[in-house]
Amino acid sequence: MEKVSVHESINRMYEKAKKEGISTVFDRWLLQQPQCGFGLQGICCQLCSHGPCRITKKAQAGICGANADTIVARNWLRLAIHGASSYSHHLEEAAKTLKVAALGNTIFQIREEKKLEDLATALEIGGAHNSRELAIKVADGLLQEIRKGSDEPFKLTLHYAPKPRIEVWERLGILGGGINSEIRDNMSRVSTSIDTDPVDLLLKALRLSVTANYVCLAIETIHDILFGSPSLKKIEADLGIIDPDYVNIVAHGHQPFMAYAVMEVAKSEEFEKALKEAEAKGIKVYGSMCTGQELAQREAPENVYGGQLGNWIFQEFWLATGAIDAVMMDMNCSIPSLSSIAKKYHTKLIPVSSLVRLEGADTPIEFKPELAKERAKEIITSAIEAFKNRKKNPITFSEAKSEAITGTGIESVLKVLGGSLDPLIGAIKDGKIRGIAAVVGCTTTKTGHDELTVRLTEELISRNVLVVNAGCASSAVEARGLLLPEAKKNAGDGLKAICEALGIPPCLSFGTCTDISRIALAVTAIANTLGADVPALPVAASAPEYLEQKAVLYGTFALAFGLFLHVSPLPPVIGSSLVTKILTENVEALTGGKVAPESDPKKGADLILNHIESKRKLLGLS
Amino acid sequence: MSQKKAIFVKISDCVGCLTCELSCGASHKSIPRLVVEAQGLSPVPVLCRHCEEAPCVDACMSGSMHKIPEKGIIINDEERCVGCFMCAMACPYGVIFSNGEGKLAYKCDLCYDKEEPVCVTSCPMYALRYTTLEQFEDEVRRESVSSLW
Numbered sequence: 158m159e160k161v162s163v164h165e166s167i168n169r170m171y172e173k174a175k176k177e178g179i180s181t182v183f184d185r186w187l188l189q190q191p192q193c194g195f196g197l198q199g200i201c202c203q204l205c206s207h208g209p210c211r212i213t214k215k216a217q218a219g220i221c222g223a224n225a226d227t228i229v230a231r232n233w234l235r236l237a238i239h240g241a242s243s244y245s246h247h248l249e250e251a252a253k254t255l256k257v258a259a260l261g262n263t264i265f266q267i268r269e270e271k272k273l274e275d276l277a278t279a280l281e282i283g284g285a286h287n288s289r290e291l292a293i294k295v296a297d298g299l300l301q302e303i304r305k306g307s308d309e310p311f312k313l314t315l316h317y318a319p320k321p322r323i324e325v326w327e328r329l330g331i332l333g334g335g336i337n338s339e340i341r342d343n344m345s346r347v348s349t350s351i352d353t354d355p356v357d358l359l360l361k362a363l364r365l366s367v368t369a370n371y372v373c374l375a376i377e378t379i380h381d382i383l384f385g386s387p388s389l390k391k392i393e394a395d396l397g398i399i400d401p402d403y404v405n406i407v408a409h410g411h412q413p414f415m416a417y418a419v420m421e422v423a424k425s426e427e428f429e430k431a432l433k434e435a436e437a438k439g440i441k442v443y444g445s446m447c448t449g450q451e452l453a454q455r456e457a458p459e460n461v462y463g464g465q466l467g468n469w470i471f472q473e474f475w476l477a478t479g480a481i482d483a484v485m486m487d488m489n490c491s492i493p494s495l496s497s498i499a500k501k502y503h504t505k506l507i508p509v510s511s512l513v514r515l516e517g518a519d520t521p522i523e524f525k526p527e528l529a530k531e532r533a534k535e536i537i538t539s540a541i542e543a544f545k546n547r548k549k550n551p552i553t554f555s556e557a558k559s560e561a562i563t564g565t566g567i568e569s570v571l572k573v574l575g576g577s578l579d580p581l582i583g584a585i586k587d588g589k590i591r592g593i594a595a596v597v598g599c600t601t602t603k604t605g606h607d608e609l610t611v612r613l614t615e616e617l618i619s620r621n622v623l624v625v626n627a628g629c630a631s632s633a634v635e636a637r638g639l640l641l642p643e644a645k646k647n648a649g650d651g652l653k654a655i656c657e658a659l660g661i662p663p664c665l666s667f668g669t670c671t672d673i674s675r676i677a678l679a680v681t682a683i684a685n686t687l688g689a690d691v692p693a694l695p696v697a698a699s700a701p702e703y704l705e706q707k708a709v710l711y712g713t714f715a716l717a718f719g720l721f722l723h724v725s726p727l728p729p730v731i732g733s734s735l736v737t738k739i740l741t742e743n744v745e746a747l748t749g750g751k752v753a754p755e756s757d758p759k760k761g762a763d764l765i766l767n768h769i770e771s772k773r774k775l776l777g778l779s
Numbered sequence: 780m781s782q783k784k785a786i787f788v789k790i791s792d793c794v795g796c797l798t799c800e801l802s803c804g805a806s807h808k809s810i811p812r813l814v815v816e817a818q819g820l821s822p823v824p825v826l827c828r829h830c831e832e833a834p835c836v837d838a839c840m841s842g843s844m845h846k847i848p849e850k851g852i853i854i855n856d857e858e859r860c861v862g863c864f865m866c867a868m869a870c871p872y873g874v875i876f877s878n879g880e881g882k883l884a885y886k887c888d889l890c891y892d893k894e895e896p897v898c899v900t901s902c903p904m905y906a907l908r909y910t911t912l913e914q915f916e917d918e919v920r921r922e923s924v925s926s927l928w
Binding site: 192194213 | 815816820822
């Protein structure tokens, strides 16, 4: 059997897909080899009609005179802008949904008043008579914050960021303002011949990432207000969770609003008759990618929630089982190849976001908070209809699944620790835990699906580094069984002892890529407790399989936040020695962060451990 | 022999942009006569070596695949080619192609009507060199010693 993934389930499904003539990411990856070196190095510019230009031995500048440094830095900022605009869209959807919930016009209610008050404090909002009134003010306040000028600091940054960071960001001019204005300013900057200074372009990417991180924090806080805060729970993961006896609906993307509405409607007995007629046992909603991580981290109706299927690369493979009846495609990451696979089966591909469109998909059923219930019913009805057309005996592997403890958040961690961070900080101080590494981000075909994420994580825990995950990396460790207390057997002695004492796994998943903002908040809490700034801490970040623009943005934020960032595959910056040097060396003097590229899991762990040990030494820890 | 020019490949300079394939196809009926293969993640241009003792010529039963000794090139006479692809089976490099209908063998003609093959002219990395063996080896030697001190 050909090995394309660290997960057995994917390797087996890949065989099946090949036999059935289904083209998957792995096949198309092979067909794309070799990939163009100009693109890989980031030294191709296609902005104007003089071009495309690329930097060669012969031509050290494009026709306008832009050299490799300008082209690389400008391309990098363009990628970061893409990431920021997706997050801005997400916050706007969330804020509008919160407002409609406050007005009592949707299926969702305000569940976490304390978090609402917290956001109100951050936004300097007061004078509300009840939580509904406050929620309306907070929603309006956030919409105002999203849209305000880039010349006014983003209020949430000022409220949630570590004070020493804010000073650094102010000094460097990277304390960003309203996200939409930042996006607009930067889109203008990266046009032909506006901002062509590579150093300034990189600083602007840092600035954009700072606001974007606190946009993400607001997104997750609103999710908590509407759907409940993260709480520890056990879920099942991987392709084996698919139960062919049920009407199977996948919630796929990043914005979980429709998914929660569908679960809310599906848990009732409303569809009992229709399900009986279709000879289905019931309805299951499975999570995929970051929308899945949203469902995995909070309470979900047990009779409906089916677990987490996997990450980005899993999507073609759960579809190719033929056992999925409907896919709710929200923002973002529904890949164009899905429609050709769905065509082979009976599966409905339903865009549920106003932005998501796919040739060959079904009629969109867009999420609108006021119509959440009706639209959820439409989706369920459509899925039941599709179930009736399903070919009998789809391929499923009931044994290919693992369990995972999910729902790590600040509150749930504090609960486990007995109300304070002291036990964790104590374990770091006495060296049982050497440090904490956030292994986050996406998944790639370049080094084998989830191969590097899983191997690096296993390597780190064996060397007594506590690992926290978010994004598609969370799906990788969930399917691998690393989010279980039993995974401590792979941990070093010190970490194992802490896992035993606290009853925690050696890896903790914070959830979605948006939840990286909560990891940053946890790091902020540790820094505040120790009275130190972020760069002084024995912590590191790693994006071992970074894929798309949101990852570029969050990688940039790691630098702004003052973190050591291990990254793979090699980002498209190596065509500029200046940009490469800034990112891997010089930026450390400015923000305390820096990038270290490495595609070997052992060597990557070495880099992270070296960094952590050097910080321990500076803190006087043995 | 010593004055015969050929295309030499500096594999380490190739970045895999495929410009050579595009330009070759553009001047050869849309069918590129060379391929940039991938070995792992590294690009490797593969093209006809215009062998001294060419297996494709030996294998050709119609006599269409032939050598032009004075130019040092092997070309296929498309009038006489019957499309049996014995040449393709004999070629150790896999650089004999079909015209798309499977009736005619296409291969590199070293752009004999031009001063320099278009793949070489278009390569932005100078990874393809059209030169004599002596000149090429001379350059490689110089490069190798230049890294000493």
